[in-house]
Amino acid sequence: MLTIASRCWLCQCPLHLAVQGICSVCLSHLPVAPPCCPRCGLPSSGGHHDCGRCLQKPPPWDAMVFATPYEPPVSGLVLRLKSSRFPEPDTALARLLLLRWLERYRGNTLRRPDVILSVPLHRQRYAWRGFNQSELLARPLARWLHCEYLPGALSRDRQTTSQQSLTERERKWNLRKAFTCHTRLRGKHVMLLDDVVTTGSTVREIGKILRNQGVASLQIACICRTLQT
Numbered sequence: 001m002l003t004i005a006s007r008c009w010l011c012q013c014p015l016h017l018a019v020q021g022i023c024s025v026c027l028s029h030l031p032v033a034p035p036c037c038p039r040c041g042l043p044s045s046g047g048h049h050d051c052g053r054c055l056q057k058p059p060p061w062d063a064m065v066f067a068t069p070y071e072p073p074v075s076g077l078v079l080r081l082k083s084s085r086f087p088e089p090d091t092a093l094a095r096l097l098l099l100r101w102l103e104r105y106r107g108n109t110l111r112r113p114d115v116i117l118s119v120p121l122h123r124q125r126y127a128w129r130g131f132n133q134s135e136l137l138a139r140p141l142a143r144w145l146h147c148e149y150l151p152g153a154l155s156r157d158r159q160t161t162s163q164q165s166l167t168e169r170e171r172k173w174n175l176r177k178a179f180t181c182h183t184r185l186r187g188k189h190v191m192l193l194d195d196v197v198t199t200g201s202t203v204r205e206i207g208k209i210l211r212n213q214g215v216a217s218l219q220i221a222c223i224c225r226t227l228q229t
């Protein structure tokens, strides 16, 4: 009998290889992002060059890669990833990101990172949930990209309130001094992984810390990117 792991997470059809997670038909029907700025990941008519927003106010990272816009059906899988430990679609989602990452890598708009870091949860939330969804995504990705994953490199030292209802100014204040980096990363090419990037406030805050550490380059990778500005 087929186990759930050997069925497509979206249409339930049997898969030849369980690691695929999502079948080729569903893969070809996933939402496609419009041309986006390679740096901030937001829609931009240029597509291949940094957008006006990034030229005016460069973010503390060099590139952003995401698997799909934050839309169904992948947004549903991300919610599922956060809500239950087993069975979880972590490998399927990490593979979606890998496919997009490889496209960018072959197009010479991304370099292979030396290390992968994941956005940390506060220890209380970690204890309550029992796992960090970004960690689940980072492990297979690090294996496939042959780079090191450093799960303890970052910590979230303050329990921050949900960013969703806050204004931009409040978001910045909410995240101020919320993170610490515990590892020397000077000269390293770093990938920072999050499940979803919405406003970018969290990765911006961590990005500033990593820049101050003297990282050689920083790429942000996420499963879904919210494309509204």
Ligand SMILES: [Zn+2]
Residues within 6 Å of the ligand: 008, 009, 010, 011, 012, 013, 022, 023, 024, 025, 026, 027
């Ligand atoms: Zn399918």
Ligand SMILES: [Zn+2]
Residues within 6 Å of the ligand: 037, 038, 039, 040, 041, 042, 044, 050, 051, 052, 053, 054, 055
């Ligand atoms: Zn941009």
